[in-house]
Amino acid sequence: xxxxxxxxxxxxxxxxxxxxxxxxxxxxxxxxxxxxxxxxxxxxxxxxxxxxxxxxxxxxxxxxxxxxxxxxxxxxxxxxxxxxxxxxxxxxxxxxxxxxxxxxxxxxxxxxxxxxxxxxxxxxxxxxxxxxxxxxxxxxxxxxxxxxxxxxxxxxxxxxxxxxxxxxxxxxxxxxxxxxxxxxxxxxxxxxxxxxxxxxxxxxxxxxxxxxxxxxxxxxxxxxxxxxxxxxxxxxxxxxxxxxxxxxxxxxxx
Amino acid sequence: xxxxxxxxxxxxxxxxxxxxxxxxxxxxxxxxxxxxxxxxxxxxxxxxxxxxxxxxxxxxxxxxxxxxxxxxxxxxxxxxxxxxxxxxxxxxxxxxxxxxxxxxxxxxxxxxxxxxxxxxxxxxxxxxxxxxxxxxxxxxxxxxxxxxxxxxxxxxxxxxxxxxxxxxxxxxxxxxxxxxxxxxxxxxxxxxxxxxxxxxxxxxxxxxxxxxxxxxxxxxxxxxxxxxxxxxxxxxxxxxxxxxxxxxxxxxxx
Numbered sequence: 413x414x415x416x417x418x419x420x421x422x423x424x425x426x427x428x429x430x431x432x433x434x435x436x437x438x439x440x441x442x443x444x445x446x447x448x449x450x451x452x453x454x455x456x457x458x459x460x461x462x463x464x465x466x467x468x469x470x471x472x473x474x475x476x477x478x479x480x481x482x483x484x485x486x487x488x489x490x491x492x493x494x495x496x497x498x499x500x501x502x503x504x505x506x507x508x509x510x511x512x513x514x515x516x517x518x519x520x521x522x523x524x525x526x527x528x529x530x531x532x533x534x535x536x537x538x539x540x541x542x543x544x545x546x547x548x549x550x551x552x553x554x555x556x557x558x559x560x561x562x563x564x565x566x567x568x569x570x571x572x573x574x575x576x577x578x579x580x581x582x583x584x585x586x587x588x589x590x591x592x593x594x595x596x597x598x599x600x601x602x603x604x605x606x607x608x609x610x611x612x613x614x615x616x617x618x619x620x621x622x623x624x625x626x627x628x629x630x631x632x633x634x635x636x637x638x639x640x641x642x643x644x645x646x647x648x649x650x651x652x653x654x655x656x657x658x659x660x661x662x663x664x665x666x
Numbered sequence: 667x668x669x670x671x672x673x674x675x676x677x678x679x680x681x682x683x684x685x686x687x688x689x690x691x692x693x694x695x696x697x698x699x700x701x702x703x704x705x706x707x708x709x710x711x712x713x714x715x716x717x718x719x720x721x722x723x724x725x726x727x728x729x730x731x732x733x734x735x736x737x738x739x740x741x742x743x744x745x746x747x748x749x750x751x752x753x754x755x756x757x758x759x760x761x762x763x764x765x766x767x768x769x770x771x772x773x774x775x776x777x778x779x780x781x782x783x784x785x786x787x788x789x790x791x792x793x794x795x796x797x798x799x800x801x802x803x804x805x806x807x808x809x810x811x812x813x814x815x816x817x818x819x820x821x822x823x824x825x826x827x828x829x830x831x832x833x834x835x836x837x838x839x840x841x842x843x844x845x846x847x848x849x850x851x852x853x854x855x856x857x858x859x860x861x862x863x864x865x866x867x868x869x870x871x872x873x874x875x876x877x878x879x880x881x882x883x884x885x886x887x888x889x890x891x892x893x894x895x896x897x898x899x900x901x902x903x904x905x906x907x908x909x910x911x912x913x914x915x916x917x918x919x920x
Contacts, residue, residue: 579919586881586916600905627840628907636905643897651854651890653882654919658909662840665833665908 414442415646420493422446422485424476424533425503427454429604430552433634434500434641439467441642443498446489448474476503476529482536495544498645499537501530501551501574506610509565519566526570527577534581538592546591550644551578552637553596555660563618575656582654593653595644600660602632627662668696669900674747676700676739678730678787679757681708683858684806687888688754688895693721695896697752700743702728730757730783736790749798752899753791755784755805755828760860763819773820780824781831788835792846800845804898805832806891807850809914817872829910836908847907849898854914856886881916 421438425431426447435445439462447462447469449455455471462469470492474485489496505525509518530551541547556564557571575596582594601607601622614622623629640657643649658664675692679685680701689699693716701716701723703709709725716723724746728739743750759779763772784805795801810818811825829850836848855861855876868876877883894911897903912918 582916583881583920586883589883627837628905629840629843632905639897639902640906643893643902648893648897649913651882651886651913651915652894654916655912655914657911659903659906660909661905662836662908666837 414440415642415648416498417442419443419497419645420446420489420495421498421500421645422448422489422496422537423500423502424448424474424529427451427458429606430599430602430634430637430641431500431502432458433638434502435462435469436465436467437635437638437642438498438645439465439469441646443645444493445469446472446492448472448476448485449503450475476533477524479532482532486536486540490540496537496540497544497547499533499547499549500641500645501533501549503529504552504606506606507567508563508610509567511565514566522566523570523573526567527573530574531577534577534594538581538585538590541592542588542590547593548645548649549581549592549594550641551594551596553578553598553656555598555600555658555663557596557598558656558658558664563614579654586653593644593650595649595652595655595657597637597640597644598656598658598660598664599637600632600663601626602634602637604634607631625663626660627665630661632659632661669896669902670695670697673697673751673899674700674743674749675752675754675899676702676743676750676791677754677756678702678728678783681705681712683860684853684856684888684891684895685754685756686712687892688756689716689723690719690721691889691892691896692752692899693719693723695900697899698722698747700724700726700746702726702730702739703757704729730787731778733786736786740790740794744794750791750794751798751801753787753801753803754895754899755787755803757783758806758860760863761821762817763821765816765819768820776820777824777827780821781827784828785831788831788848792835792839792844795846796842796844801847802899802903803835803846803848804895805848805850807832807852807910809852809854809912809918811850811852812910812912812918817868833908840907847898847904849903849906849908850910851891851894851898852910852912852914852918853891854886854917855880856888856891858888861885879917880914881920884915886913886915
């Protein structure tokens with residue numbers, strides 16, 4: 413009996429990094445996995461890699477910023493697996509912001525992926541989960557939803573928004589007695605493609621600062637975040653809602 | 667391979683409530699449990715109950731406020747099991763405080779059990795864990811380490827102290843490269859012997875307020891806290907240090 417036996421999990425941005433590590437771990441613990449991503453080729457390959465390990469996994473192409481697409485994706489999940497138990501709002505972009513020289517289009521892009529998609533995912537998941545007796549929604553915020561970063565104005569705003577939206581949604585579901593829990597995860601610096609993409613934006617002084625701030629002295633692996641997400645997905649955390657799971661090697665403890 | 671295979675765990679206040687539930691869960695996952703308590707009869711009975719389930723469990727009598735007793739307890743654990751991997755600083759008192767009528771003796775009693783014992787336990791565990799390559803220390807704070815309660819001033823102070831001491835100790839261990847993680851758990855209202863005793867201190871108006879604040883509408887079971895403690899005890903949370911695990915049914919998110 414796995415820790416999420418027969419639970420149906422939808423993971424956005426599930427092709428690589430934290431999303432893929434989470435999909436793999438949920439598969440290992442008996443869950444059924446639907447991963448979504450903008451990139452169909454990579455997405456199909458990741459789902460195939462999961463199936464090759466004997467897991468029940470499906471890829472669905474999805475632009476998480478598309479409002480109409482969210483309903484279709486949930487319908488596809490339910491057609492295939494009959495229910496939805498877990499949503500991991502994981503898709504995100506790690507764009508830097510030059511506060512004086514960036515424009516509103518940049519701001520809206522970052523917030524559309526990192527924050528608006530979390531709103532739409534949560535809203536649509538709730539509508540399905542309430543029909544199947546409950547569920548767990550896990551929103552991937554960041555340590556940058558807790559502390560500021562001079563190079564990431566839009567990212568900070570989006571992740572801080574996710575942190576508080578999560579609490580609002582948790583309270584909404586509790587009030588309605590939907591038995592749906594909503595929590596946020598706050599990864600510290602983690603070795604993922606998103607971070608590799610953002611690394612060009614850091615100067616050597618930034619890197620020195622970051623390494624000093626990571627108390628344990630090294631970055632996380634994607635699996636370190638996945639274990640926290642698994643815990644929130646499983647019934648082991650049934651009394652947790654509106655809460656924050658910070659997995660950051662001590663970054664925000666000082 | 668179980669999640670705690672062969673890890674040696676020391677749990678203070680392990681006779682009942684959250685401590686006992688944690689001991690049972692750690693044993694179920696392959697760990698060895700040493701429970702301590704000031705009550706030898708109840709302590710021996712609890713250890714026997716664990717052994718009756720086929721687990722490797724030992725009781726040691728301990729007043730957690732005695733400074734000289736701490737090194738003896740750690741020495742006993744090491745004499746028995748050869749190492750120490752996990753310490754759960756769980757022993758605590760839930761005394762109410764009348765802010766205008768209470769005295770310094772009351773204040774010191776609450777701090778001695780809830781805060782000074784956590785300092786001494788952490789200090790002594792670090793000295794042993796660094797010899798066996800690392801470990802995980804879990805300090806049981808409370809939601810009352812995060813938010814105020816008009817009837818629990820001394821308790822508030824003690825649990826707030828544990829919350830920040832935990833971060834200090836986490837940073838200390840990271841600085842020293844000891845591979846010892848230190849985190850706090852913040853239970854909401856949980857059905858335990860401690861909560862029952864404190865229940866006498868609350869009037870009907872308090873109980874109404876509390877029920878209103880618990881957004882999911884019911885108290886936690888001890889096992890709900892134990893699963894969080896287990897997660898922090900295992901290597902699954904190896905990138906977590908200096909952080910807070912809040913298991914409160916949404917109490918502090920609004």
